[in-house]
Amino acid sequence: MTHPFSPRRDTARRQPRWLAASLGLASAAAVLALILLAATQQPARAGKPLQRSPKRILVVSVTKGFRHDSIPTGEEVLQKLASESKGAFTVDFARTDEELAAKMSPEGLKPYDAVFFNNTTGDLPLPDRDAFIKWIADGHAFIGAHAASDTYHGYAPYIQMLGGEFKTHGPQVEVECRVEDRKHPATKSFPEPTFKVYDEIYQFKNFERPRVHGLLTLDSHPNDKTPGDYPIAWCRREGKGRVFYTALGHRKDVWNADWYQKHLAGGIRWALGLEKGDDKPQVKQAAQPASPP
Numbered sequence: 001m002t003h004p005f006s007p008r009r010d011t012a013r014r015q016p017r018w019l020a021a022s023l024g025l026a027s028a029a030a031v032l033a034l035i036l037l038a039a040t041q042q043p044a045r046a047g048k049p050l051q052r053s054p055k056r057i058l059v060v061s062v063t064k065g066f067r068h069d070s071i072p073t074g075e076e077v078l079q080k081l082a083s084e085s086k087g088a089f090t091v092d093f094a095r096t097d098e099e100l101a102a103k104m105s106p107e108g109l110k111p112y113d114a115v116f117f118n119n120t121t122g123d124l125p126l127p128d129r130d131a132f133i134k135w136i137a138d139g140h141a142f143i144g145a146h147a148a149s150d151t152y153h154g155y156a157p158y159i160q161m162l163g164g165e166f167k168t169h170g171p172q173v174e175v176e177c178r179v180e181d182r183k184h185p186a187t188k189s190f191p192e193p194t195f196k197v198y199d200e201i202y203q204f205k206n207f208e209r210p211r212v213h214g215l216l217t218l219d220s221h222p223n224d225k226t227p228g229d230y231p232i233a234w235c236r237r238e239g240k241g242r243v244f245y246t247a248l249g250h251r252k253d254v255w256n257a258d259w260y261q262k263h264l265a266g267g268i269r270w271a272l273g274l275e276k277g278d279d280k281p282q283v284k285q286a287a288q289p290a291s292p293p
């Protein structure tokens with residue numbers, strides 16, 4: 001494991017020095033035992049996983065369906081956002097089935113605070129996908145861009161965790177997004193209540209307003225402009241975990257745009273618990289009709 005967990009390293013470096021002086025070299029075995037003890041006790045002293053600093057994000061770019069050519073741009077942008085985060089978070093990558101097997105097993109996920117699906121598609125060969133959903137609900141973060149919603153069709157726990165499932169898209173088009181929450185970290189950088197973007201715009205199925213906190217929305221169909229509710233970005237709580245999703249991010253120039261990077265960075269910071277933001281659904285579940293006596 002390469003996790004730079006400095007307290008543990010300091011402990012390991014400091015203790016042998018004074019112990020060796022006071023106990024002598026004969027106690028090497030005892031020293032080793034103490035080091036091991038210190039190492040095993042560290043996680044308990046460190047407390048909850050989300051209190052780690054810097055927080056660690058695993059960026060997944062494995063695809064089993066369509067492969068977006070903006071994936072390498074996405075990786076570069078996320079690496080840049082981590083560098084610009086002043087030590088708040090770092091990124092690591094899973095690009096192959098082998099890396100997925102190693103880094104997304106229940107054991108492999110332990111060093112991470114968040115997983116970011118960077119235009120993933122299809123049924124990813126996760127070692128234990130149920131354990132991954134539980135890992136999120138236990139207090140970790142999930143962030144998805146664009147085709148993250150074109151992933152795991154037919155695996156209901158993933159779709160429910162994400163809050164929506166890719167249905168279709170038309171030709172790339174300019175749309176006017178309405179900013180639903182102008183205070184949320186993911187959307188507070190938009191200077192106006194609406195903004196225009198040219199991208200491939202997804203439409204969704206299995207999306208329910210009462211299950212998400214809306215962030216960006218279209219009030220008409222992206223292509224034929226028929227009025228309606230077309231979600232673009234949202235966040236939600238999954239148990240104790242946080243989920244942020246933006247449907248934008250098909251095109252490389254979108255990834256490279258300053259506004260998109262601020263949108264992502266804010267969403268990441270919110271999901272990691274570094275910045276507060278409302279996550280309550282704006283639309284309440286409709287009251288169930290009273291059952292007949």
Ligand SMILES: [Zn+2]
Nearest residue numbers: 068146200250
């Ligand atoms: Zn796309």
